[in-house]
Amino acid sequence: MNEQIPHDKSLDNSLALMREGYLFIGNRVDRYQSDLFEARLLGQKVICMSGEEAAKVFYDPERFQKNGAVPKRVQKTLFGVGAIQTMDGEAHIRRKLLFMSLMTPPHQKRLAELAMEQWQASISKWEGAEKVVLFDEAKNILCRIACHWAGVPLEESEVKERADDFSAMVDAFGAVGPRHWKGRRARTRAEEWIRGIIEDVRTGKLKAEEGSALYSMAFHRELDGNQLDSQMAAVELINILRPIVAIATFITFTALALHEHPECKEKLHSDNSNDLEMFVQEVRRYYPFGPFLGARVRKDFIWNQCEFKEGMLVLLDVYGTNHDSRLWENPNEFQPERFKEWSGLFDFIPQGGGNPTLGHRCPGEGITVEVMKASLDFLVNKIEFDVPDQDLSYSLVKMPTLPESGFVMSNIRRK
Template sequence: MSSNAKVPHDKSIDNSFALMKEGYRFIGNRIEEYQSDLFETRLLGEKVICMSGKEAARIFYDTDRFQRKGAAPKRVQKSLFGENAVQSMDGEKHIHRKLLFMSLMTPPHQKRLVELMKKEWEKAAHKWGTYENVVLFEEAKNTLCKISCDWAGVPLKESEVKERADDFSDMVDAFGAVGPRHRKGRKARKRAEKWIQKVIEDVRNGSLEAEEGSAIYEMAFHRQLDGKKLDTEMAAIELINVLRPIVAIATFITFSALGLHENPQYKEKLQQGDEQFLEMFTEEVRRFYPFGPFVGARVKKGFIWNECEFKKGMLVLLDMYGTNHDSRIWGNPHEFRPERFEDWDGDRFEFIPQGGGDPEKGHRCPGEGITVEVMKASLDFIVNKIDYEVTEQDLTYSLSKMPTLPRSGFIMKNIKLI
């Protein structure tokens, strides 16, 4: 008999297929069925504990109990994160590397990126007036690729923008994919690593000038705890881990437009320039719409929680999507209601669209502030700087596809600058 006799066990021999089929709802479906915050299952032949909710998040982000080393499958490292990157590090080495990322995400860095974004949106809108229609996701992806490279100090020709943006996007798309979509992401990563490695080498040998404090400079000359510089391959991987998530904000921008389209009653309030409401609307987009489905870690040392034995080395998945839709935290969680953030207390274990806990010490995304500011600037642009019509299209999105997006990418037509 299992040592976790009181813990619900999934009846299937292996649930890998069910995970691919149910996607974002895989953990939540079973949490509801078993009326428990956690359950045990098998994925790819391995025993796994899946859990959801605020208390589960609090436990999951306890670095004394969990580590990231060995949690991300090689297939995810080879497409999304890069092998042995910051996401798979722990302890002092992780904190040291994470501080490098945090130094690039400060308010002045955020401000500069947002200013570049505003200028690019304005430029893009002048062109859009001549197009029959525009797919917002594609435009956002290309724009974010262009400004993130400019901001980071990475040279990028206009003719290369779409190809590089597609590669960054394909790495993200490969996360929950098998077959051709996954292979496409791996090829995209190889191309991007080769490109960025060359740029790092150029900065180090002086053939490319880089400004001190810029992302390219800091990655090229970052020293590890042992005093050695990162090798060029690792420096490239980590620089991609700065650029790729910025390009991924295109998904949130697309869902922002969808949120506005599906809830037009909020347009007037957004037009009034209320900064607080703009932030509330943005946070509700991040809570309501699907982004990260779940996150994994391994048990660092055995412990018992909720009558469940967490054995050393065991893989544990935390349900990000389910926690953001937990009715105990969020009243009527499947309703889009920005007002819920008016008196929200800022608990970092309740609201985890990009991970939970403290970004400086833990594994919460260091680029969260950038995400929110870029989303706010983009939403303000969509609401207050352009007029457009939403053409007949398929705006549905599948929760079984990880990551997901409105199927049409959000098509706009008859765009005019206001």
């Protein structure tokens, strides 16, 4: 079996994966000079692959399916059990259209406006503060606007707790031990909370605005004509709210990029939305977010002299593809201008590859970009601040990762 492709020599790579994090696949791609290799993870044979051509194959629904690819431990923290990320075929497309309908350009614009309003409203509070941790502020603001936009009632007194729970689910993705269990407890609490709201909407105790995410999830019908049960509706509504809160990570890296590349600031002072766009896209390419994605082989096929057997788990290297020197000139340098002409679907995959309408690329990508642009505009054009001494390093071993200090700002003043 697969004598043509390199096999990683160790009996099981699970420990190496924990030790190497984002670089696990890339290190071996370099070592074997091959875009794909076979390894063993948690006792099963896995094919790992990297690069644009690999991404095209990985996103071919004839060859791969998501069902069975997301480990239960990740379903129990990040996505929820039985969520859209684990579906395929017609059922997946129908539910995906529901998500897409909530993430159209007008929705993206609305969320960006809400973000800017919230950022602006924070200034007076920050001006008197000795220091502000951007990551903590961002997750609270994003939780507030996500719930407001979705129509989910949220008391100001519970914002921090709910934001922390959404963050804990994301943080548990690559974790074992305490971080994993914290994520599981957070999910249980969030599901219980949202399930209660869905049930209140269905019984008429709570009125949801037609067209809102809450209304759409509460009354969505599947292919068989049935409504989602309240648990599944809660899971999927969380799959809309949680990724919005997760943009806090990208916003923190955006601030770090501004700090590390002050030469970019001049361009961002203009009203040119294009410069903001190029900058945030480069933040999404350059800094680590998702390390890799998994899928299972739908039916036997051969690609690049490698036999892909039905049911086998395959991992696509997200971080490595976004840093592939064949696709990106000087990939380890931060250069927003590279996005001037960019128009690919499989070379740039921070939130998945391919077409979001039909495949598994994240439908919320437009929301991420617009909210990041509003936040960047705020940091550059609406406030001035100092960056005191702090640990701004981030680990490529911890998945997901973040600058250690969460990006501390001091002496904040309105422009």
